[in-house]
Amino acid sequence: MISTELLDRLANTGAGVTRPAGSTVPGGLFPDWVVEPESLAQLTTLVRILHDGAVDWRVDARGRNWGYDDSRVREPGLIVRLARLDRLDLDVELGLATVQPGVTFAQLNEALQAADTRYYLPAPGSGPHTSVLGNALERGLLAGLGERERHCRDFLVLHRDGELTRLGWEDAADDRVRRALPYPPGPHLQGSLFQTAGYGPVVVELTHVLPVATVQTAEPVLLAGAELTEDLLRCWRDLLLDELVTSTILISPARRRAQGITVSHDGLVLNLYIAASSAGMLRAKVVDVQRLARQHGQRLAARFAGGHDDLSILGGDRNHPEAVGQLPEGLEWQTAALPFVPSLVAAFARAVRTDPVLADIPWTLRPLDARALVWLAPIVYRKKDPDSVALLRRRVAAVARLRDEFAVPAYRSGAVRADR
Missing domain, CATH: 3.30.70.3450 (Alpha-Beta Plaits)
Structure with a gap:
């Protein structure tokens, strides 16, 4: 329980302090509070308060997990949400965009169009309302091998004690960024630098190299x-x-x-x-x-026509993913990161297809960066149906067994987990 005195100190920084609105994720714990600073000065001040008070907290950019709401923590504590940190600077000569975590793909592309530039940034599968910075670090923008390394250049990092450090990606003599990003993109428990779990240092500013618009x-x-x-x-x-x-x-x-x-x-x-x-x-x-x-x-x-995104299948709208929390059905992702070694990936796919619990689950393979290829399995379940939730639990356990068998990282997901 966070004391009233500490809450008053957080509120006195000027940051917004609110109760969480809910979550589409049935596992984990609700945070006690969600704190939203409006500036780097507010952020550094409140982080020092949390550090001195030994309060457990995690960070997120805009309160989304791959496009869905995910207001959950793994231990009692709070979430520091960076949606109000939304400064955007463009260098149209060099094709660079410097963004804070609150800047969305829609906002960036609107700014590029207003500046009449030849650059753009395609929105990822999570939609135009999601964070450019969060997607770049966690998902590699889903645009192919090496995407994160190709487009991310300069990082401003906030450490857990409130210290700010600027890190460069390209300096061969300084590999601090790669050490801080030891895991492939994607939400998982081991995330150390602005991953969805967000319990390590936090990237609060990113310089992104923009691709030239294609015609x-x-x-x-x-x-x-x-x-x-x-x-x-x-x-x-x-x-x-x-x-x-x-x-x-x-x-x-x-x-x-x-x-x-x-x-x-x-x-x-x-x-x-x-x-x-x-x-x-x-x-x-x-x-x-x-x-x-x-x-x-x-x-x-030729390309096949037709198809809907996952939210449309459930009767939702990808531009308003928060509404999925009120839908009777949910979509559950289970992910596994594998080195892009053909024999290993093929063996993993065979293991999925031959597992009786997983054989009928839709699955997808996406390369995210030079180190990993990620398998995604959207599983539809009925939230209030005990049998459906029990089946989901069995499928989650089956994925965990495969992860152990292939010694791949235990990625975080929206899984129904055991009660704490």
């Missing part, structure tokens, strides 16, 4: 068999490393059915997104993609 795109798909093969994974990795594709996602038949995409092909599908600044460059890239696919024994087809 020509193509979206073919690779058609694969029912099993994830090493040849397909090698092809996928080469497409990314050769920078022939901008983003990719591997989708299972169950995932396509859940999203309302009906096609005659009953195997895996690798969606590709190819972008170029001219029609001639786009044609050349498409030819290279076709050549590489043939070398790996893969075949290309």
